[in-house]
Amino acid sequence: MSLNEQQLLELKPDHIVDAIGEVCPHTLNLALAGLKRAKSGEIVVEITDHSIATKTIPAAVKMNKYGEFLGVAKKGGNYHIFIKKA
Known part of the structure; x- marks a missing residue:
């Protein structure tokens, strides 16, 4: 699924993870905890000010097959x- 920024922001997430002020690896741990709470097919969005998380979280999701990275x-x-949780 390839969505642009506007389309992503129009999605209605099922779970919102607030990671503002946090740094790696805590941003990744928070995202994984959010995915753990989610049911299959639900959308989790992590909000962060830590730019490195935009690389580590998608990589971990893909590598461990936790779900589908929709975008940033x-x-x-x-x-x-x-x-989107698998």
Whole structure:
């Protein structure tokens, strides 16, 4: 699935993970905890100000087959990382 930033921000996430002010690896741990709470097919969005998380979270999701990385949208200086749980 390939969505642009506007389409991502229009999605209605089932779970929102607030990771503002956190750094790796805690941003990754928070995202994985959010995915653990989610049911199959639900959308989890992590909101963070840590740019490295936009690389580590998608890589971990793909490598471990936790779900589908939908994309990253930047809004208000924060990154919104969208994942659909497998």
